[in-house]
Amino acid sequence: MQRSQQDPALSGNGKMLAVIVDQRGRPTVQLRDLQNGKILPLRHFSRHQPHSSPSLSWNGRYLAAITQRGDRRLTIIEDRLTGRVHPLPLPGGRAPVRLSLAPDARQLALQVAYQGHWRIEVFDLSQILEPDPSSRLRRSISSTEMGS
C-alpha cells in the first residue's frame, strides 16, 4: 500500500476498501479492489476536499463520505452502478462529523454536534437509494453468515 492512509472502511462483503489518502495535500477518498489491488475510479470524489469518514454498502455499490462545499461540510453518496451522486444536506444546516452507511444502504447514521455534545442521528434512505444487495442476493448472503 502507498503513502499515508487514514479512515479505513471495508465493504460488507470484504472485497473493497475505502481510505482517505493525501493527494497533493488534500485528503481524498480512494477506493481499492482488494481482490486485485487496483484503485477503482470514482466520478464524484475528485474535488470538494477535504473528504472524511468514508463508508461502503455491502457490495460497494454506494460510497458515502463527508465533503466540503464552500464553508459547509456535506454528506454525499456516490452510486457506482449508475454514476449518480446524492448530496444529502442535513436539516437545519448542521455539519456532519462522522458517518456510517448501513450495509444495505437503507439507513445512514450521522454524528453531529448538538448543544455542546456529540449526538448520532439516523436517517432513512429508502426513498433515495435502492438496497444493496438486492433482496434475492441478501437472502443468499444471510444463509452463509454466522447465525445471529
Add this chain to the structure above:
Amino acid sequence: MKDLQLLSLPTGLMPLLLCFGLAACGREVMRPMQDLNSSLLQSASSRREPAFGRRWLASLSNYQGREKIELLDLRSRRPVPLPGLNRPDSHPISVSVSANGERLALVRQRGDQTELLLYQRSLGTVQRLELSAKGIPRKVSLDGFGRLLAVQVSRDGRWDVDLIRLSS
C-alpha cells in the same frame, strides 16, 4: 400579510414545508427516523463514532461522564449486554461491528497501552489482536462477515492501514 401568515404556522409544519420545497427543487431529503433518534438522544448524554451492522448500531456512548461501547438492537431499540467488554480502567477509541452483530472490533486505551481487540458476543470473549509490525492502532473497520479487519495504524510517523484476516 402573507409573511405574517407563514410565521404563524405551527412549528411542526415548517420541516414539512422545507422538505417539500427542497424536493420541488430536485434535492433529495433524508428522512430522520424520529422515534429512534429520540431514544438515542435520551439514553446517553453524548454519542459518537457510529458503526452499522445489518440491524445493529454500535457507538461510543457517554453515561455520567464515562464513555463506553454500546451496541443497539435496531429492532427493539435497546442496547444489548456486552459482558466483559467495557472496563472501568479503559477508554474506547474506535468500534466496528459485523453485519450480524456477533463480532465487534475495537481500539481502546488502557493505561499507557493502546489495544486492538476482537469481542465475540455469544462467547463474551475479548481477544487481543497483534499487528504484523509495531504500531499504534487508531481506527477499525470490520467487514460484514467479521472475518476481515482494516486498522488505521500510526507507524514511523505516518498513518498506515493494515488488513488482518481473522479466524472464522
